[in-house]
Amino acid sequence: MTEVDVAEQEPGIRGGSLSLTERTDRMHATILAPLRRTGPGYVAMMVALFAVFVWGVYAWTVQIRHGLAVTGLSDPIPWGFYITNFVFWIGVSHAGTFISAVLRVSSVGWRTPVVRMAEFMTIAALLMGAWMPIVDLGRPDRLLNVLNYGRFQSAIVWDLLAITTYLTGSLIYLYLPLIPDVALARDELDPHRHRLRHRLYSILAVGWHGNEEQWRRLARGIRIMCVLIIGVMVSVHTVVSWIFGMTLRAGWHSTIFGPYFVVGAIWSGLAAVLVGMAVFRRAFHMKEVITKRHFVRVANLLLVAGLVYMYLTFNEYLTIAYKLEPQDRSLLDAIFSGEFAPLFWTYFLGGMVVPMLLLALPWTRNVPGIVTASILVNVGMWIKRFVITVPSLAVPQIPVQWASYAPTWIEVSIIAATFAGFALLVGLMAKVMPLVPMWELEEQMRVGAE
Amino acid sequence: MDAAALERPRKVIPGGREPTPIDPAEVTRRAFLRRIVGGAAVASLGVVGGSTAAIADEGHGEEDEHDTGGQSQRVRRWAMVIDLRRCDGCVEIEAPPQCTQFCNWGRFVPEGQEWVVVVQQPHDDPVGAPPHTMPIPCFHCENAPCVNVCPVGATFHSVEGTVLIDQERCIGCRLCIAACPYSRRFFNWGEPAQPDWVKESAYNVRTQTPALRGTVMKCDFCTDLLEVGGLPMCARGCPWGALYFGDLEEDVATNGREVVKLSAFIHETGAFRYKEELGTEPRVWYVPGSGEQVPRTHHREFMREHLEWPWREWASDDRVPEGSPPMEGDHVEAGGGHD
Numbered sequence: 075m076t077e078v079d080v081a082e083q084e085p086g087i088r089g090g091s092l093s094l095t096e097r098t099d100r101m102h103a104t105i106l107a108p109l110r111r112t113g114p115g116y117v118a119m120m121v122a123l124f125a126v127f128v129w130g131v132y133a134w135t136v137q138i139r140h141g142l143a144v145t146g147l148s149d150p151i152p153w154g155f156y157i158t159n160f161v162f163w164i165g166v167s168h169a170g171t172f173i174s175a176v177l178r179v180s181s182v183g184w185r186t187p188v189v190r191m192a193e194f195m196t197i198a199a200l201l202m203g204a205w206m207p208i209v210d211l212g213r214p215d216r217l218l219n220v221l222n223y224g225r226f227q228s229a230i231v232w233d234l235l236a237i238t239t240y241l242t243g244s245l246i247y248l249y250l251p252l253i254p255d256v257a258l259a260r261d262e263l264d265p266h267r268h269r270l271r272h273r274l275y276s277i278l279a280v281g282w283h284g285n286e287e288q289w290r291r292l293a294r295g296i297r298i299m300c301v302l303i304i305g306v307m308v309s310v311h312t313v314v315s316w317i318f319g320m321t322l323r324a325g326w327h328s329t330i331f332g333p334y335f336v337v338g339a340i341w342s343g344l345a346a347v348l349v350g351m352a353v354f355r356r357a358f359h360m361k362e363v364i365t366k367r368h369f370v371r372v373a374n375l376l377l378v379a380g381l382v383y384m385y386l387t388f389n390e391y392l393t394i395a396y397k398l399e400p401q402d403r404s405l406l407d408a409i410f411s412g413e414f415a416p417l418f419w420t421y422f423l424g425g426m427v428v429p430m431l432l433l434a435l436p437w438t439r440n441v442p443g444i445v446t447a448s449i450l451v452n453v454g455m456w457i458k459r460f461v462i463t464v465p466s467l468a469v470p471q472i473p474v475q476w477a478s479y480a481p482t483w484i485e486v487s488i489i490a491a492t493f494a495g496f497a498l499l500v501g502l503m504a505k506v507m508p509l510v511p512m513w514e515l516e517e518q519m520r521v522g523a524e
Numbered sequence: 525m526d527a528a529a530l531e532r533p534r535k536v537i538p539g540g541r542e543p544t545p546i547d548p549a550e551v552t553r554r555a556f557l558r559r560i561v562g563g564a565a566v567a568s569l570g571v572v573g574g575s576t577a578a579i580a581d582e583g584h585g586e587e588d589e590h591d592t593g594g595q596s597q598r599v600r601r602w603a604m605v606i607d608l609r610r611c612d613g614c615v616e617i618e619a620p621p622q623c624t625q626f627c628n629w630g631r632f633v634p635e636g637q638e639w640v641v642v643v644q645q646p647h648d649d650p651v652g653a654p655p656h657t658m659p660i661p662c663f664h665c666e667n668a669p670c671v672n673v674c675p676v677g678a679t680f681h682s683v684e685g686t687v688l689i690d691q692e693r694c695i696g697c698r699l700c701i702a703a704c705p706y707s708r709r710f711f712n713w714g715e716p717a718q719p720d721w722v723k724e725s726a727y728n729v730r731t732q733t734p735a736l737r738g739t740v741m742k743c744d745f746c747t748d749l750l751e752v753g754g755l756p757m758c759a760r761g762c763p764w765g766a767l768y769f770g771d772l773e774e775d776v777a778t779n780g781r782e783v784v785k786l787s788a789f790i791h792e793t794g795a796f797r798y799k800e801e802l803g804t805e806p807r808v809w810y811v812p813g814s815g816e817q818v819p820r821t822h823h824r825e826f827m828r829e830h831l832e833w834p835w836r837e838w839a840s841d842d843r844v845p846e847g848s849p850p851m852e853g854d855h856v857e858a859g860g861g862h863d
Contacts, residue, residue, distance in 0.1 A: 140714060141713055141715065141738055142711070149701065149707075152701040153698065210697070211696050212740075213738040216676075216693070216695045219695050224676065225677050228673050228676075230673070230697060318702075320672075322705040322802055323703075467702065472643055473643045473644060473658075474707070
């Protein structure tokens, strides 16, 4: 057996010499530590992220004042960075639920220390993703028209419904397993030193005392939610893909776009979770709870998602390249050897082949290797979403010149703001809520000890 | 089509030379309509059947009331035929494409947009056709992808079959621009430049005036002109009479010089619809051709770059042209002092 299997077999806090109670206390202390103390590093980081976010919001106000003319968009290429970023963040939002719900349904034990941070990331990514179409609107002041005059025939209305359902569902799904932990935080935190928090936890714990009836109901609620949320998760990215798929554009006019986007979302989302795990492990000193074992397990899932995504990519391009209709031909020329070739091959080699090698080869299957691969996957998938969005628009549909698109500082600033806003939100949630479901870990430690 | 008319192309070069005596720019609306062959077109197109109310549609939930006082209850079904045998992209008259130019000026098309664009087909389309120039307006498809995807019903079919945009409802998501397989939709990215008096006018969904920032625009078939017996701006501008407008319901069409039976004209000339295989059911037919019915003396570089949008100057100029803009011909004169 390898070092991973032996040394990190036990759930939660290790240490053969310690008793179960001692280990449980240490686990509580480790997980609640970020809630008790806030270091200067954390504050500095949050301030920096906030500054980037505010700068992006400023850029948005400039855009609202002057219209979308301040972007690099044009009639031939009406969508660019914003829609790319929208697809990216909705993609990232998948992983939280994927890890959490799918692994919970299949009773995979090692998921526990990872699920909550993944769920935090889902919420933050969804909020950033949902912001993007609003930024992209020519008339954000008329956003409510979608409610007042919404036509169910339009994929945008499907999108609105799917995303809001998913956000609501994710919040409920995040909240239910949080209740016992919040109750624990309420009980463990000094009510005089942390008055505000204590009150917050008391409200959120909704009178949790851990009696049998409460546990029974909680288990039932979680069970229902984790089945429901999987369906909603699949629907969300499918519907996002249909915004593209319901048009007659070369490259978008595809029947596999639904599953293609869903798998792409899981691929980029799992990678985002791995990056998040690495950051939290370092920032909140959780090396004892989040171990190499967790990285390797999630990385295995990532590798599988990557293989499926590569298969679908191959499938998508081969079927149109074989027939080579005129518009498809100019699209493929542009992607494989033309204007977009540098981007496409950067994605394919740097965001697909290299990360998959890093994940697959035994001597890079360690934390640094996995995290490097994950970062590459995310960069690659952002580029891939751009290569899905823009070249199909750039292909002339009537005999006119090719159009080109270059983003302006406004667009770049707003994109940067979504990344900063995402990190900021996740950071804040992790500061306020216990980052790991302690009760589940405790349960597993008890079972492991018996 | 009498040959004399073909040999005297109307040269209209905004900002350039003086309009020639036969320039429609100098012709008032009444005189213009009188000139339309024997007044037949006026008679056939002039019968207006309650089309002010006809603007309503199911998407807007307004009931359409055809109160025509005992007149015909028939509703217009506007259509267009473009005779490519007579289209040379205006290279022969040394001018930018006149359909585009008339449209831009007569409809106050915001700068940068070309609701009707003249393209050069690089290869046979349809197969076997010689290379040709081809004006492309909005096709007002019966199965319009843009109408299907609009999340708020801002783009809709009028009962007359035209596809219009309610710029006061449009949220500017641009999904319709992505969905249109003919790239015939345009967006007001910034504040659209238009003459002050247009900007200040009350909003009209038919004429899409004034243009509103952050909303989508396109060719509207000039139904406001059609229903009072006039021709749309592009047809007025065409020096060769290549553009016919008509009514599928009454089965008649005219280019302003001759009147044809629409269905027979389409059938006999073997007219096709662009990208018919997409199933969008356009309301614009093309008579195959490559300008062979107009005199050809020389070939020149395709003249797109000369298109002019006068609105910036107009907007800074406080001048208010007399009368209602699309019906008057004074827009060309106004451009006369452009340089």
